[in-house]
Amino acid sequence: MNRAPLLPVVCLVSLLSTGAALGTPVTTPSRIQNTQSTPLGRSHFEQAASWGLTEQEWTHFKQIQAGPRGFWSPNLDPLTALGVEAETDQERQRYAELQVTLEAKRAKRELAYQNAYTAAWAKLFPGLLPIQGMASPPSASSLVEPRRAMFVEEHCSACTAEAQRLQSSDTAFDIYLVGSQGEDERVRSWARQADIDPAKVQRRQITLNHDRGRWFSLGAPGPLPATFQQANGQWQRLD
Incomplete structure (x- = not known):
């Protein structure tokens, strides 16, 4: 999945506003004519x-x-x-x-x-596992290789088993803890009990993330764990 961390599941929202709604002064026809005849500014050229x-x-x-x-x-x-x-x-x-x-x-x-x-x-x-969202940069590897996004929850033996399976296959993937409430230690605690390799987290082959509503935004039914991968701009469930 191309991805920096599911930063890629992203919802794009187009906000439309009008000059009238914002109280923008009405432009006179002569002003419009002058604007249209103005050469392309240097900032546009740059x-x-x-x-x-x-x-x-x-x-x-x-x-x-x-x-x-x-x-x-x-x-x-x-x-x-x-x-x-x-x-x-x-x-x-x-x-x-x-x-x-x-x-x-x-x-x-x-x-x-x-x-x-x-x-x-x-x-x-x-000695501290990095959690995504702590001003960390996007993973450059996500530009050239697809990454999987795995949604997990606490007290879920199936989630632990699937994370270990992906880890043993040497797959690059991003873990999202659903219900973490933005608490970093909960994510780290889950990673420790799931025996996630700290070295792979350090080099970002595996990333640890707060879900922050991403699972809900996908609208995917069924219990966790759930694994997705991006294809042609769309997120597809793999399990």
Whole structure:
């Protein structure tokens, strides 16, 4: 599952507001005309360049997000938006290559920082298992390999057995303790009784997380444990 910790289950909410509702002053026609004739600002140019795009492509991206695509996918990045709405195979290929190149650079930077973070945690808190949500960075490995998300609860022998099975298979996965009430020690206590390898937690092959309503947001029936993996942008139950 691609994932940093289920940070990936995410609910995207589009908040729509109008200028009138916010009390925004009415713009005069002459003001609108002046705004439309103003050249693209340098800040827009810099944003376009950071994605490897031209000013014209950035403008096109803004137009795309102002239309139906902006409602269907409100938080889409420029390269994906332009690629999805491309009219030719050549355009699609260009945006795909730009995105792959950019994400490879991002993965390299995030992996370097993740290694530094892991080393810092081991140095400063050698005997303490890290719990996700404590200002920890996203796992760079989630960019290149799918991760599983396993929801568990306390006093659940089946949960312990499934966690041990996944751990013994050397699978990368994220554990979410349902009902932890945001108490780190409850998560650590569950991990200890489940015999989760601290070394794997330190290097983030396994992560420990508070559920924080994610299990409820999935609307999945049935008892715990429950294991999910992301495929094509959707979370699918594996058990």
